[in-house]
Amino acid sequence: MKLEIKRLNALKKYSGDFEFETEPSADSCLIPLCKIDGKVRVKGEYEIYDDDSVGVNFTVYYRLAGQCSYCLKDAVKNIEKSFEILFVTEDDPDNYSYDGVSIDLTTAVNDAILFSQPNIILCKEDCTGIDVNN
Numbered sequence: 001m002k003l004e005i006k007r008l009n010a011l012k013k014y015s016g017d018f019e020f021e022t023e024p025s026a027d028s029c030l031i032p033l034c035k036i037d038g039k040v041r042v043k044g045e046y047e048i049y050d051d052d053s054v055g056v057n058f059t060v061y062y063r064l065a066g067q068c069s070y071c072l073k074d075a076v077k078n079i080e081k082s083f084e085i086l087f088v089t090e091d092d093p094d095n096y097s098y099d100g101v102s103i104d105l106t107t108a109v110n111d112a113i114l115f116s117q118p119n120i121i122l123c124k125e126d127c128t129g130i131d132v133n134n
């Protein structure tokens with residue numbers, strides 16, 4: 001998904017919404033025995049500022065499916081997490097950079113998928129793991 005900033009500027013569309021779905025890459029799930037089930041939905045809005053920096057707020061939605069980290073039963077978890085980021089036209093360690101023409105959201109979305117993931121996935125909130133007494 002790309003935001004064509006130069007074109008949006010020419011059209012005076014300094015802010016707007018976007019929404020798209022993307023196929024997660026094979027290495028995008030960090031939890032053992034687990035994967036991202038289906039596509040990742042991304043919904044957000046952008047605002048182009050006077051200095052050509054672009055604020056992007058977006059939320060990622062996806063489903064994790066796999067085996068409970070404690071007891072290995074089937075487990076699923078829906079993830080929804082919002083991010084606020086800034087794209088700037090020069091190199092800046094604190095922000096994402098872009099060439100002043102178009103913003104490719106792929107890296108930011110891949111980062112968001114990683115940052116939004118829990119360390120574990122559980123079959124139920126209070127799973128206590130495999131009962132060793134049975």
Ligand SMILES: [Zn+2]
Binds near residue numbers: 070071072073124128
């Ligand atoms: Zn469990």
